Amino acid sequence: MPEWLHIIIRSILFLIILFLITRIIGKKQISELSFFEYVSGITIGSVAGEVIMGLENSMFHGIIGILSFGIATFAVDIFSLKSKKFRDIIDGQSTIFIKDGKILEDNLKKEKYTMDDLAALLRQKNVFNVADVEFALLEPKGDLSVLLKKENQPLTPKDLNLQVAQEKEPQxxxxxxxxxxxxxxAAGKTRQWLNIELEKLGVLPENVFMAQVDSYGELTVDIYDDKINVASPQARPLLLAMIKKAQADLELFALETNSEKAKEMYRKNAEKLRDTMEKLTPYLSGQLN
Structure with a gap:
């Protein structure tokens, strides 16, 4: 058999073996790696490359080597789940870089990080001023977790005592x-509803690249032809506008009528609509999606 055919066969075989081992070890191998996983991955790849090209040993020996490292990596992951001490040895521990707004230079030196490295990590978190940081922690996998000082943290609806709508996964x-x-x-809709909504937009299902139903039951559509603009959902803003109009009409009726009884009725209902508007505005305004 020609050498080039041997290489093709070996490549396909080891591609399958490596794929199966990676699936067994899990997604962790293709995400951020620990020190051990990094060394293991390099070794497995090197062994596979050597055997595929047939430079050393037999293909069978290469398979044994790859399986050995695969099993070792899998075993390390299992032990890491069961033991915190073992996990600290394999993955390493977090290192505090900034505490109480002060940079810990000794910890930077310990991890062989310069001030430029720290500044670059902070910029990745959209922090450009070190003075804005209350606490920063270097995670075992190289990420920097940052806690801004209270006065520099962005406002949330909770800070403003605003009622917000509960969000669910878009479908x-x-x-x-x-x-x-x-x-x-899952979205509580039917094909009949979907067809009606698509007809409103003048779109056929086969022309839709992607369509999602959000937690408010509104349909957002993206079609294949990027030159055609599809209208955004307007159900909530229209409903809010209708409530505002009804409330304004009731106040106007209260001013125009000469009957005190009718005035009182219009005013009470206008106040009820005003209270309803205040409660529904976070849900219907579209600002808290």
Whole structure:
């Protein structure tokens, strides 16, 4: 058999073996690696490359080597789940870089980080002024976790005592022109509803690249032709506008009528609508999506 054919066969075989080992070890191997996983991954790749090219030993020996490192990596992951001490040895421990707004230079030196390195990590977190940071921690996998000082943290609806709508996972009901009935059911919708909404937009299902139903039950559509603009959902803003108009009409009726009884009725109902508007505005204004 020609050498080039041997290389093709070995490449396909080891591609399958490496894929299976990676699936067994888990997604952690293709995300951020610990020190051990990094060394293990390099070694497995090196062994596979050597055997594929047939430079050393036999293909069988290469398979044994790859399986050994794969099993070792899997065992390390299992032990790490069971023992905190073992996990600290394998993954390492977090290191505090900034505490109480002060940079800990000794910890920077210990991890062989310069001030430029720290500044670069902070910029990745959209922090450009070190003085804004209350606490910063270097995670075992190289990420920097940052806590801003209280006065520099962004405001949240909770800080302003605002009532916000509960968010749920958007459901993708159409992808590549194909309708997903399971997603429609999860969103509490039917195909009939979907067809009506698409007709309102003047869009056919087969022309839709992606369509999602949000937690408010509104449909957002993206079509294949980027030159065509599809209208944004308007159900909530229209409903809010209708409530505002009804409330304003009631106040106007109260001013125009000569009957004190009718005035009182209009004013009470106008106040009820005003209270309702205040409660529903976070849900209907579209500002808290």
């Amino acid at each position: 993708t009901v159409i992808m590549d022109g194909q309708i997903f009935d399971a997603a429609l059911s």
